[in-house]
Amino acid sequence: MSETIPSGDNTLLRETVSSREIGRVERFLGPENYRIVTGLLKTPASVMGFVLITFFALIALAAPVIAPPVNPNEPYKIPRDGFRAEPQPMGSQWKTKAPPLPFWWKPVMGTDKWEHILGTSQGQYDVFYGIIWGTRTAFRTGLIVTISTFLIGIIIGSVSAYYGGIVDNIIMRIVDVFLTLPFILAALILATILTPRIGKSLYPAIIALVSFGWMGYARIIRGDILSIKERDYVMAARVIGVKDSRILFRHIIPNAIFPTLVLASLAVGDVVLSFAGLSFLGIGTEVGYADWGQVLSFARNWITSLDTYWYIIVWPGLALVLYVMGFNLVGDALRDVLDPRMRGKS
């Protein structure tokens, strides 16, 4: 296709239409998505959020180096130092079965005696180890739940929007029914029912959170698809006889998915919050599994002496709050960027 170049003097035209360089990234993402990305990178709050997320991601990746497991086959089992109930204060020595010393220990701490840096919790579970490996659990559960809910939401939402009419109506009413259930209670119930059937592990809680977490994505992608399916290129594809599924997956979804994708990536924080709530209530993993909610739940038995044993809630609690805050900071900035009234402003 050749462009018709207007003949004659077009300096006036060139001056009115401001031109700027369009970079490779912008070309790849498209103008609207590019605006979302740059908007996020310009807000100080969201940059701080990205820093927090990166920090936790590094901890999760380096967990075997920061806190080497006693038994490499079961790294998520928090090592115990004896079986006494009383939590031990920060800095107390390992007495039995100390895990191997990490490489950073001697240069940083100046001794070659393993200590409980952040103390031990009820039953002598090492708090530091629980927090470090709990970061991995947080990312694992967060990612599994987010990706699954995202996929389910995308499929249901796009089918609903693409076919419209009665299909759309039925699916959206089902979505409404799911939305009326109180999230934590519904998840709690499902996880309770599942636990005796599939055993104590991360999965009852994960399945429960997925089952009641997909509706938001379905609604958002539905709205975006409803506007995109009226575009000319979709009409063109339909005219030349492309199959429904191919139109949906090749032409519509790739163009509609970006806002939902960004929202989903930020839901990881909320998922971890709900997951911690469930494991605090005793739903989920075995006692002693490296999971922040699990570590925190020990504190329930020591409420009257929390002023002495403050470290069994403050440290794991801080990890959880900062982790979730990282995602929320980015999410808050995103809400401003996605606000339709902001569109067109830089």
Next chain:
Amino acid sequence: MVEGVIKKYKLDRPLYEQYWTWLVGTVDVGSGERHGGILFGDFGYSRTGSQPVAELIKNRFPNTLDLTIWAVAPVILVGIWLGVQAAVHQNTIIDQAGRIFSIVGTSFPTFVFGLLMLMFFYVKLGWFPPGRMSDWASVIVRTNEFHSYTTLLTIDALLNGRFDIFLDALRHMFMPILTLSYISWATFLRVTRSSMLETLRMEYVVTARAKGLTEHDVIFKHAQPNAMISVVTLAGFSVVSLLGGVVITETVFNYPGIGQAAASAAAQLDVITVLGFALFNGFILIVSNLVVDVLYAVVDPRVRLS
């Protein structure tokens, strides 16, 4: 024995028949008595509560309702006030402080916040105890002189003229109320702020300013009532989520409401009890949605006219 149980609960029958039995129960041919049937209010026997589920709900729900009633006012009023302040002072230090406040609020897990409060207000300072009431109060409440009019402890205490018991109950509810409030304020702040910002851009607000009204009148008489329309939905939802969200709060503060009972039932895999609470929760949800719809008409004259 096993066969008797299978027969009794019709476990050898097809699924739809079992479901029907669960719904309406079975009628004993000899005595004409009905056994089971959730439609007739029989939710089964709670293993963890050691009493029928319906009894358990009847005993526990007034406590939760009492807590919710006292929590609703601070949650909604303070939440809206914060949102209005943030919107009126948009992009100033007040707005930024509100933003940080709400981000921290949404990031705080209820139970961590609750445990920190226990550590500070209960263990360190000894101001506010957990639980429902002090021992001396529960002794008085159990006597015959203390009449139970509404089953809501705070209101009963006032009706009996026992102001000391009323204060004691409030003292025990302080921490759960503050926890529930802080978590909800963040959401209220955000919704009120954006709704208020939108309203402040309307032309009638400009008109109000142009005709020389004071800033106070412009904001509280012209803008705020209109900004409240979207907040009402949220308020309705928040009552529901307060009733559902008390699960963790009640557990942390050892407050004997339905949330705590549901949580301990769930932790011990007592499906029957949990199911009973779920159905009850659904009932509450429908009722409060109805209330929200009616409230809409009160707040928004356009809904009333059409």
